[in-house]
Amino acid sequence: MATATLSPPDTHKLSNLKSSVANLNQISENEKSGFINLVARYLSGEAQYVEWSKIQTPTDEIVVPYDTLKPVSEDSAETKMLLDKLVVLKLNGGLGTTMGCTGPKSVIEVRNGLTFLDLIVIQIEHLNNKYGCKVPLVLMNSFNTHDDTLKIVEKYTNANVDIHTFNQSQFPRLVVEDFSPLPCKGDAGKDAWYPPGHGDVFPALMNSGKLDEFLSQGKEYVFVANSDNLGAIVDLKILHHLIQNKNEYCMEVTPKTLADVKGGTLISYEGKVQLLEIAQVPDEHVNEFKSIEKFKIFNTNNLWVNLGAIKRLVQANALKMEIIPNPKEVNGVKVLQLETAAGAAIKFFDHAIGVNVPRSRFLPVKATSDLLLVQSDLYTLTDGFVVRNEARTNPANPTIELGPEFKKVGDFLKRLKSIPSIIELDSLKVMGDVWFGADISLKGKVTIAAKPGAKLEIPDGAVIANKVVIAYKLSKLSFGLVLVGGKAKGCECDPLANGT
Structure with missing residues (x-):
């Protein structure tokens, strides 16, 4: 224990802590000893x-x-x-x-x-x-x-x-x-x-x-x-x-x-x-x-x-x-x-x-963006082993960034009818109130965003390749904007129909 290098105030602090910890019946003597050792090392300023x-x-x-x-x-x-x-x-x-x-x-x-x-x-x-x-x-x-x-x-x-x-x-x-x-x-x-x-x-x-x-x-x-x-x-x-x-x-x-x-x-x-x-x-x-x-x-x-x-x-x-x-x-x-x-x-x-x-x-699942990767066609499952799909030519995985609406697993699953095909995806960024239909394919670099007050539903079977898709809320109408190769194409639609 590193008590030799402790200052007098820290020595007193550690002594009081030992007395208090000795009375904690919820943990074992090994745990008490390990804890006091750790604190002593910390106080010694290693x-x-x-x-x-x-x-x-x-x-x-x-x-x-x-x-x-x-x-x-x-x-x-x-x-x-x-x-x-x-x-x-x-x-x-x-x-x-x-x-x-x-x-x-x-x-x-x-x-x-x-x-x-x-x-x-x-x-x-x-x-x-x-x-x-x-x-x-x-x-x-x-x-x-x-x-x-x-x-x-x-x-x-x-x-x-x-x-x-x-x-x-x-x-x-x-x-x-x-x-x-x-x-x-x-x-x-x-x-x-x-x-x-x-x-x-x-x-x-x-x-x-x-x-x-x-x-x-x-x-x-x-x-x-x-x-x-x-x-x-x-x-x-x-x-x-x-x-x-x-x-x-x-x-x-x-x-x-x-x-x-x-x-x-x-x-x-x-x-x-x-x-x-x-x-x-x-x-x-x-x-x-x-x-x-x-x-x-x-x-x-x-x-x-x-x-x-x-x-x-x-x-x-x-x-x-x-x-x-x-x-x-x-x-x-x-x-x-x-x-x-x-x-x-x-x-x-x-x-x-x-x-x-x-x-x-190294395939950790720390967030729902990681869950999307491993549930997609990027991987297959054999004998409990998650194996990367050989059809993916890019050695790197796509980068995926999902907004807070997708943070919880329950919300993530609710907002995707099925996991999109991402075998040809480079990057995906999703923001706002976005909902995915079934059998969607995402390719290249894709950004999908619903601005505040707008709801964006991607229809079943959609193929989105190298596009920025944005839904705006303007008075009673939502305004959808799709950027294709740097040129903007817009459309007004009834938000009560499909919000897209």
């Missing part, structure tokens, strides 16, 4: 910034190009031996609130009526059936998702997958004013607590007893990924490479686009591979950090980690990842929650590497 001049671009030995990985033997017995060393762990602590859903985000329907969790179970069951192996699925829940997840996984009782669940730590939010735990202020509800980020996966896995259980079964590696990343599937080439080269940790990175400029990147720093996050970048270098010329890769949060190494480092209390302060306000009270990220642990493991993987391994 350096978060890096010395810019020491940053070096990682070599291909440190960030290995995916296409240089050796192919895996086609012998199914060898594949079974590989897979029998593996555990798949999905980070399942998030709620679907940003997309207007209640409960765990992993139970949002993604495609063909199947949820994220359905697809994950189908994928692992497919591997277990095909190779006769026993790859278990582990879900790390938070106290927000635990109860709902336990009910949901009951439906997989007959699946050929052993499903394990455990909870990540539950820490009290800190009241900024006097640095006391919010639960001690009489707030007994869930709002008084928080899950401390996915960096907690390592101690929480050990504290749950699951780590020792898997080690006793001969498991060697855990593949950790976000439950909402549809591209995060088991990759035998990566697993084989790690076992052959005794790499204790591997982070999958992928080429950065302009949409990913804030994502963390891997650097070589003082002889070790390290994750560099935007929060660690000095202000004068932020634009340089965002450059896709200098920093060409970013972290997908697909992580492969040796189980024995996790145990060694957790026992030694050696995983001191950078602390991410996250200020919030709860019922008018300013609070602070301290979090860590699993990717930042890379520098503590021996022979840690990155693998520069194809973009197809």
Whole structure:
């Protein structure tokens, strides 16, 4: 614990906090200890910034190009031996609130009526059936998702997958004013607590007893990924490479686009591979950090980690990842929650590497615009795997920007009779009160906007290619404007007819 470097006021603050936390019966002794350690490190002011001049671009030995990985033997017995060393762990602590859903985000329907969790179970069951192996699925829940997840996984009782669940730590939010735990202020509800980020996966896995259980079964590696990343599937080439080269940790990175400029990147720093996050970048270098010329890769949060190494480092209390302060306000009270990220642990493991993987391994669904992509003809579904349609010639996905009317999943589904064909789409921007009919095709660059007071309905079967479609509200009439090749064509129509 970093108490040696604390100032007298901070030492007093920490002492009072320890006394208060000792009386919190809702959490375990391990959680109390982990929380106090985190706060002590935060108060000690551990350096978060890096010395810019020491940053070096990682070599291909440190960030290995995916296409240089050796192919895996086609012998199914060898594949079974590989897979029998593996555990798949999905980070399942998030709620679907940003997309207007209640409960765990992993139970949002993604495609063909199947949820994220359905697809994950189908994928692992497919591997277990095909190779006769026993790859278990582990879900790390938070106290927000635990109860709902336990009910949901009951439906997989007959699946050929052993499903394990455990909870990540539950820490009290800190009241900024006097640095006391919010639960001690009489707030007994869930709002008084928080899950401390996915960096907690390592101690929480050990504290749950699951780590020792898997080690006793001969498991060697855990593949950790976000439950909402549809591209995060088991990759035998990566697993084989790690076992052959005794790499204790591997982070999958992928080429950065302009949409990913804030994502963390891997650097070589003082002889070790390290994750560099935007929060660690000095202000004068932020634009340089965002450059896709200098920093060409970013972290997908697909992580492969040796189980024995996790145990060694957790026992030694050696995983001191950078602390991410996250200020919030709860019922008018300013609070602070301290979090860590699993990717930042890379520098503590021996022979840690990155693998520069194809973009197809990073397919997160964070918003309804992502949902439109994965539900469209851009992808097909095979054995639970979401596979990109080969008919798409452009290697990049279309950029999609939907207005707030589409933010909630329920509203998104209501406004689209069916998902449009976007196989030839470059970009789509939708604003205002827009409704889509069935069997619509969008091609090239498309903008569709209904100005305030206007309603725009795109008719069934419409094909919109390289157009700007705008609906205005003028007195009793809506005015539709279609821009074609820079020339405007307008039409007045009765808004009560179809609003177009």
